[in-house]
């Protein structure tokens with residue numbers, strides 16, 4: 001499983017085996033992917049949107065800036081139980097996501113992970129041009145924004161001028177752990193990612209020093225225990241303190257200054273610095289697409305959950321309407337009605353009827369299941 005803050009841009013790294021994979025098209029080098037629907041956001045609501053669209057035979061591509069599906073459920077509380085999902089008395093954030101992935105399997109959505117949607121523009125033919133940070137382009141008949149609280153971004157180390165070393169010596173994501181073989185690496189942070197990567201580097205890097213502001217971690221206890229054992233065996237070091245400065249020679253980052261709780265500031269030489277300070281959501285480019293906003297949420301009607309731009313729908317935490325509650329079950333309801341709202345753009349000449357998954361042979365075909373016999 002690829003973790004969300006080990007993002008590897010591109011589609012290949014983070015997909016479940018079932019998901020169809022497309023390589024990102026680079027702007028100007030290949031033609032846009034034509035599709036019925038683009039779903040922006042692979043949180044619980046974006047995933048369930050795939051299902052509701054699928055029942056109406058509307059195929060979707062799903063894009064998320066994270067490397068993993070599941071939105072807040074996986075990024076913020078994968079192991080915590082949720083108690084208010086109908087018919088699931090208790091399910092973890094990861095468990096809910098796994099169930100949703102299983103449920104949408106029949107519709108084979110294509111996932112484009114580790115890419116932020118940056119542009120959504122209406123074309124003369126009524127379709128929408130969608131472009132991601134990886135250069136993947138789409139022409140979609142409908143767009144579903146299931147962007148939650150916004151696209152999650154890595155929290156950066158804030159020291160004036162240090163950003164010039166980003167992607168050369170400072171990394172917020174690891175693409176290839178072997179890139180640090182034989183290097184002196186400092187890993188900053190106290191969560192699962194910081195510890196997992198620190199452990200992964202032991203035996204490969206020349207030295208590994210973990211820096212965290214306190215002697216307590218948000219990571220899995222077993223990982224913390226392993227880290228402590230490695231420190232005792234002098235395989236790595238742990239330093240309590242905060243990175244407050246750095247030393248550089250022209251274009252080379254030489255060391256970071258770590259202010260310890262003992263009042264001493266230490267100079268820690270390094271070749272590379274990996275920073276895992278967690279994720280923060282940013283509404284980001286969604287605010288620039290000409291959609292009506294109400295306190296940074298997208299205004300929608302409550303019949304179809306359509307925005308002020310016909311053909312663009314907003315579901316889940318990202319939308320706003322009288323009485324809105326940011327609950328997963330509310331998002332699921334919104335996804336169902338939005339799918340019906342979108343059908344007229346995808347199938348302008350088709351009359352859409354409500355059918356039950358229990359009894360409709362048509363829906364059984366669509367779902368790829370046997371039709372049961374009723375007495």
Ligand SMILES: Cc1cc2nc3c(=O)[nH]c(=O)nc-3n(C[C@H](O)[C@H](O)[C@H](O)COP(=O)(O)OP(=O)(O)OC[C@H]3O[C@@H](n4cnc5c(N)ncnc54)[C@H](O)[C@@H]3O)c2cc1C
Nearest residue numbers: 041043044045064065071072117147148150151316317328
């Ligand atoms: C600690 C905690 C506990 C919770 N417990 C419950 C509970 O018990 N019951 C309940 O109903 N709800 C609970 N919630 C709320 C619930 O998690 C949210 O309502 C739900 O996740 C909303 O789903 P969503 O799909 O709308 O958005 P999200 O889960 O936020 O997913 C949105 C996705 O869109 C992506 N995205 C945004 N913008 C872009 C862009 N431009 N390009 C690409 N990707 C983009 C983001 O990266 C993200 O992955 C809890 C929330 C928290 C934080």
